Amino acid sequence: MSADLPDTLRGAVDVGGDVSNVTPARLLIGRTGTAYRTSTQLQLRADHAFAKDALNATFSLDESPMKELVKRFDLFEVTSEAASREEYLARPDKGRRLEAGVAETLRENCLSGVDLQVVIGDGLSPLAVSSQVPSLLGPLLDHAATRGWSVGRPFVVRNCRVGVMNDIGEALDAQNVVLLIGERPGLATAESLSAYLAHRPRTGDTDAQRNLVSNIHPAGVAAEDAVWRILGLVDAFVIQGRSGFMVKESARPTSLSEASGR
Amino acid sequence: MKRSVTLRGETFHFADLRELMARANEPKAGDRLAGIAANSERERVAAKMALAEVPLSGFLDEPLLEDDVTGLIVDSLDREEFEKLRSLTVGELRELVLSSNFAAEWQRGVRDALTPEIVAATARIMSARDLISAAAPLRSVTRCRNTMGERGVLGVRIQPNHPTDDIAGVVLSALDGLMFGCGDAVIGVNPAGDAIENVVALEHALQDLIGAVGAPAQSCVLAHFTTQLAALERGAPVDLLFQSIGGTEATNVGFGVTLQGLAEGREAVLASHATRDGFIGDNVMYFETGQGTALSVDGHGGIDQLTCEARAYGVARAFDPFLVNSVVGFIGPEYLADATEIIRAGLEDHFMGKLLGLPMGIDICYTNHVEANQDTTDQLLVLLATAGCNFVMGVPGSDDVMLNYQSTSYHDAAGVRELVGARPAPEFAAWLEQTGIFADGQLAEGSANGPESLQAFAESVKELGR
Numbered sequence A: 001m002s003a004d005l006p007d008t009l010r011g012a013v014d015v016g017g018d019v020s021n022v023t024p025a026r027l028l029i030g031r032t033g034t035a036y037r038t039s040t041q042l043q044l045r046a047d048h049a050f051a052k053d054a055l056n057a058t059f060s061l062d063e064s065p066m067k068e069l070v071k072r073f074d075l076f077e078v079t080s081e082a083a084s085r086e087e088y089l090a091r092p093d094k095g096r097r098l099e100a101g102v103a104e105t106l107r108e109n110c111l112s113g114v115d116l117q118v119v120i121g122d123g124l125s126p127l128a129v130s131s132q133v134p135s136l137l138g139p140l141l142d143h144a145a146t147r148g149w150s151v152g153r154p155f156v157v158r159n160c161r162v163g164v165m166n167d168i169g170e171a172l173d174a175q176n177v178v179l180l181i182g183e184r185p186g187l188a189t190a191e192s193l194s195a196y197l198a199h200r201p202r203t204g205d206t207d208a209q210r211n212l213v214s215n216i217h218p219a220g221v222a223a224e225d226a227v228w229r230i231l232g233l234v235d236a237f238v239i240q241g242r243s244g245f246m247v248k249e250s251a252r253p254t255s256l257s258e259a260s261g262r
Numbered sequence B: 001m002k003r004s005v006t007l008r009g010e011t012f013h014f015a016d017l018r019e020l021m022a023r024a025n026e027p028k029a030g031d032r033l034a035g036i037a038a039n040s041e042r043e044r045v046a047a048k049m050a051l052a053e054v055p056l057s058g059f060l061d062e063p064l065l066e067d068d069v070t071g072l073i074v075d076s077l078d079r080e081e082f083e084k085l086r087s088l089t090v091g092e093l094r095e096l097v098l099s100s101n102f103a104a105e106w107q108r109g110v111r112d113a114l115t116p117e118i119v120a121a122t123a124r125i126m127s128a129r130d131l132i133s134a135a136a137p138l139r140s141v142t143r144c145r146n147t148m149g150e151r152g153v154l155g156v157r158i159q160p161n162h163p164t165d166d167i168a169g170v171v172l173s174a175l176d177g178l179m180f181g182c183g184d185a186v187i188g189v190n191p192a193g194d195a196i197e198n199v200v201a202l203e204h205a206l207q208d209l210i211g212a213v214g215a216p217a218q219s220c221v222l223a224h225f226t227t228q229l230a231a232l233e234r235g236a237p238v239d240l241l242f243q244s245i246g247g248t249e250a251t252n253v254g255f256g257v258t259l260q261g262l263a264e265g266r267e268a269v270l271a272s273h274a275t276r277d278g279f280i281g282d283n284v285m286y287f288e289t290g291q292g293t294a295l296s297v298d299g300h301g302g303i304d305q306l307t308c309e310a311r312a313y314g315v316a317r318a319f320d321p322f323l324v325n326s327v328v329g330f331i332g333p334e335y336l337a338d339a340t341e342i343i344r345a346g347l348e349d350h351f352m353g354k355l356l357g358l359p360m361g362i363d364i365c366y367t368n369h370v371e372a373n374q375d376t377t378d379q380l381l382v383l384l385a386t387a388g389c390n391f392v393m394g395v396p397g398s399d400d401v402m403l404n405y406q407s408t409s410y411h412d413a414a415g416v417r418e419l420v421g422a423r424p425a426p427e428f429a430a431w432l433e434q435t436g437i438f439a440d441g442q443l444a445e446g447s448a449n450g451p452e453s454l455q456a457f458a459e460s461v462k463e464l465g466r
Helices: A005-017 A038-055 A066-073 A085-088 A102-109 A128-146 A164-173 A222-239 A257-258 B016-025 B030-035 B040-050 B059-062 B066-077 B081-086 B090-097 B102-108 B116-123 B128-135 B168-177 B194-214 B225-233 B249-254 B257-273 B305-317 B339-355 B375-384 B409-422 B426-435 B450-464
Strands: A076-079 A116-121 A155-158 A176-182 A193-199 A208-215 B004-006 B010-013 B155-158 B186-191 B218-219 B241-244 B285-289 B323-327 B360-363 B391-394
Touching: A005 A222, A005 B168, A005 B194, A038 B375, A066 A128, A076 A102, A102 A164, A102 B030, A116 A164, A128 A176, A155 B004, A164 A176, A176 A222, A176 B218, A193 A222, A193 B305, A222 B128, B004 B168, B016 B040, B016 B116, B040 B066, B040 B090, B040 B360, B059 B116, B066 B249, B066 B305, B090 B102, B090 B116, B116 B305, B116 B339, B128 B186, B128 B339, B128 B375, B155 B168, B155 B409, B168 B186, B168 B194, B168 B450, B186 B194, B194 B218, B194 B225, B218 B241, B225 B241, B225 B257, B241 B426, B249 B305, B249 B323, B285 B305, B305 B323, B323 B339, B323 B391, B339 B360, B339 B375, B375 B391, B375 B409, B391 B409, B426 B450
Parallel strands: A076 A155, A116 A155, A116 A176, B155 B186, B155 B391, B186 B218, B241 B285, B285 B323, B323 B360, B360 B391
Antiparallel strands: A176 A193, A193 A208, B004 B010
């Protein structure tokens, strides 16, 4: 019936009632007047309640799935200057600094000057870390080793903000730092992870010197695709001798249908 | 300048204008985080009293910061108009702004005599209703492929974001928004990936959609402006050039932005428009801002977040933008702690932008780590619609599935237009009637009501194309 429509419209009409095949967004959900249907209204409230809970979720290195990572990669944990979740939310400056003495701990436990240092931060969704990192960390470190890069011992930073990468760069002088950090929880998913990347991060660096692969979760960027995008960006850092907004990714993110076909 | 105020026997001293401004600000988490907020409610009021007596000339005599943004603000000031106002105090300016016939004086030239710092000072001695009543008569009309900002017009940006930039998902989301009468401000997608190929693909997809349905609307892919310009060089259709900006040079450095770069980008987009059809004006920039951004990149220079925000508008004003919006609850509780602070900031930002002559919209929003909820956005939406806000966001079901925050929805936008009797941009409104999305200026009964509506809309567009 839609055969003689322009391509753009035909595609959309053919998707029809199967919105979830192409997007997690709440589309074609109907209305009463200009208001939501009652089911929509209550579903939004439920999703908000779960997102609020995800903020204060936690993971332990002594329990699955993190304890398997400890076993395989000798993962250990340190903390930022933020001493509690409350302080973490109110004082982002503290979340951006390693706690006093941690720099020494890192130098004692990790190799300095490696090509790739991977760090795991709880960020605003500890749930994202325990959900996504187990399927991401192994492939990332394996492929890095295959490329002939020296790879540092990974570790966890609790109450972590992105800016902590600067202190880590200062402490370990890694050529490239990748921070896997829980994004703030959303309604559609509270388990979305981001990878922030920086070449030789130092005190005073900002997001202008960093690159980002975001939305890493099953309904977003698949772990395997995230690994390739991270590796591609680090390749570009090495070639260009810098990171940040001047370094552009060379491929577009994989679409949902492509990702699910693998 | 008066540096101290005695209030019921207690004397408060303020070291300089920068400290006085910060202490006089309404409560904001970001000012507390920066360590510059008032130490008590008494001190806050004392600072407001002292500030109300500062003459406008005082703001030129004592720049809060020496940087290229200050340079731009000073250079763009209409000196002749300013001379007429220089001896007014901030308190007297508040009364002028709220007086009955101010809009005409503003239109005639007063808006060019006001600096961001003066506007930011005035806002902090105004109540919420002051901010609404003062903003409402001030209209900033801009043109790109349609006309935004006329009295009675409330525009809506369709924000069809997708966690992997899946084209089919983005297009379907945009179509859903169109069926609610949204999209006159812009169909603007925030890309999940900043790769040039990705931005090129999205620019073409949105333009194909606009072409297929025949809507007089503009598209935008909100990547870093350098990425959009790289896409333009590869032949991508760029209607609006987007960039996040801040109110200090240091903030803009943090965003990878220079004033020179923005000026060159604007010229490149204008040149490309000259080779394409459908443009009725030369407002081609789209800027986003938000209280707290300067502090978030450690670029505030000791200036409070309301003043930094106003200075960002000073930057925006220099580039004749089509749209400017403050993303008011986006960056978290360390800058705006809760519903009270978000609502106040939204009203302040809208007022300040309008007084400076900007086509001001607001992304009324909150994240899940702030003490706010959908009632907060509902409340601010109604307030801003009565304040004559140029545009708001339309996000499907209020849930941005890529940026992970909640804004106003397609439903909300359609609902508040009905509530306050606002219309879409005139060219766009005519198109909505043609396609049957609107009937007699209202959302038609059969529109935006599930998959069947989409089929009907597509058939209607096909008929129009014949």
